Amino acid sequence: MRPDQTLVTLQREGTRITARTSEPFIQGATAGTSEHDHPYSHLTTPLRQRGLSCTVEYGLSDHIVHAELPDGSALIISPPQEPPTDHPPGYPESWLVTRGHPDDSTLHEVIYDSEPNGPHARHGGSIPRLLGAIDTRLDQLGLPPRPEPRRPAHESGADAVLHRAGFVPVVLFRERFHRLPSAMTDPVEQRQMATRAVDMLQAEGFDVSCDPSLLDPSLPPPGDQGLSLGDRLGHLTQSIRSAAHTGEVVAALSELTAPGDGVLQRVVETLNTTADWWEGLGEPTDPHYANRLRYIAQKFDSYALDVRSMRGELADRHTDHPGRLQARVDQFTPQEPAASRVAAALAVSPTPRRTTPAAPPSTSAAPPSLPPARPSSAPGR
Numbered sequence: 001m002r003p004d005q006t007l008v009t010l011q012r013e014g015t016r017i018t019a020r021t022s023e024p025f026i027q028g029a030t031a032g033t034s035e036h037d038h039p040y041s042h043l044t045t046p047l048r049q050r051g052l053s054c055t056v057e058y059g060l061s062d063h064i065v066h067a068e069l070p071d072g073s074a075l076i077i078s079p080p081q082e083p084p085t086d087h088p089p090g091y092p093e094s095w096l097v098t099r100g101h102p103d104d105s106t107l108h109e110v111i112y113d114s115e116p117n118g119p120h121a122r123h124g125g126s127i128p129r130l131l132g133a134i135d136t137r138l139d140q141l142g143l144p145p146r147p148e149p150r151r152p153a154h155e156s157g158a159d160a161v162l163h164r165a166g167f168v169p170v171v172l173f174r175e176r177f178h179r180l181p182s183a184m185t186d187p188v189e190q191r192q193m194a195t196r197a198v199d200m201l202q203a204e205g206f207d208v209s210c211d212p213s214l215l216d217p218s219l220p221p222p223g224d225q226g227l228s229l230g231d232r233l234g235h236l237t238q239s240i241r242s243a244a245h246t247g248e249v250v251a252a253l254s255e256l257t258a259p260g261d262g263v264l265q266r267v268v269e270t271l272n273t274t275a276d277w278w279e280g281l282g283e284p285t286d287p288h289y290a291n292r293l294r295y296i297a298q299k300f301d302s303y304a305l306d307v308r309s310m311r312g313e314l315a316d317r318h319t320d321h322p323g324r325l326q327a328r329v330d331q332f333t334p335q336e337p338a339a340s341r342v343a344a345a346l347a348v349s350p351t352p353r354r355t356t357p358a359a360p361p362s363t364s365a366a367p368p369s370l371p372p373a374r375p376s377s378a379p380g381r
Contacts, residue, residue, distance in 0.1 A: 008020070009042040009127070013126060022041075040089075046131055069099075077130075080096070088213065091125060094114040094118070099111055157204060157206075165197035166193055200222075233263065245319070245321065246321070253311040272294060275291070
């Protein structure tokens with residue numbers, strides 16, 4: 001994983017599939033990483049975030065993660081070595097975590113053992129359970145906690161992709177992650193959703209680690225799609241930010257406030273239509289949610305009328321902005337009408353095709369310089 005890139009790890013936790021994001025860490029924390037480190041980034045990243053120096057080496061029959069502690073001791077995080085097992089790199093059926101010291105042979109501590117006869121066997125290969133046990137021991141040893149989660153742009157972008165892929169956000173006291181819908185228990189459907197999420201994350205340039213058994217390689221690559229509606233509206237924001245005349249801002253606002261087919265009117269229609277659909281879903285609470293949606297739509301419609309009225313006030317001004325004329329970036333020709341620039345901003349651009357992942361993807365792919373297209377998140381891909 002590149003130091004400035006967010007890692008998204010998809011994994012199975014019991015009957016559900018979760019997606020967890022790890023924020024970028026500083027360059028110094030990645031010094032000494034080996035070429036085999038990437039398949040184990042879902043282990044080394046959270047350990048490095050607690051200040052530990054990690055290496056990945058080959059043991060008897062599989063790779064082992066070494067994490068050095070400040071007192072000179074080290075954690076050894078190992079899949080089963082004898083007999084060897086067949087599993088995707090970094091996703092074994094069980095884990096063994098011990099602590100030892102190279103100069104003190106009396107120090108041998110078993111921190112976690114989920115092998116078949118171990119005290120944590122019921123957790124199997126669960127990564128969250130493994131990291132939870134390690135964090136608990138690191139807390140007891142007095143190591144500084146992991147920094148409070150911040151919301152860098154990359155991580156927020158991963159949230160948006162997972163949202164469109166159909167995942168549900170979960171916010172707890174000490175963690176936040178995404179999961180597939182709780183009622184989605186069919187393994188075939190879960191693999192389809194996970195595959196779509198990997199496709200979309202990779203299309204956005206994110207680093208993804210995923211157990212290949214969670215993916216469906218038979219699904220075709222995503223078709224060419226345009227930018228998401230949100231990204232296309234984002235170009236309206238850019239147009240307003242660089243505007244030097246009220247006409248340019250009016251052109252952008254007109255896309256939002258146009259009666260009948262403006263964006264705001266379509267949002268109101270979508271909310272009301274969703275309310276009608278939800279009301280007949282069959283649960284006792286469904287009418288409550290439907291009425292709540294209608295109330296929000298009514299409020300939104302009122303605000304849309306206010307914005308439309310203010311758009312008219314701004315149109316009547318028809319003047320240059322005194323503070324923007326000199327600072328304006330010359331990115332359009334003077335003869336090009338503002339309305340045509342807005343139309344160009346809303347135009348759909350092509351998207352590159354994905355590479356089907358057979359294992360946790362390589363870190364060599366850099367994020368595209370232009371806003372990439374998102375594959376469709378509609379059911380059935």
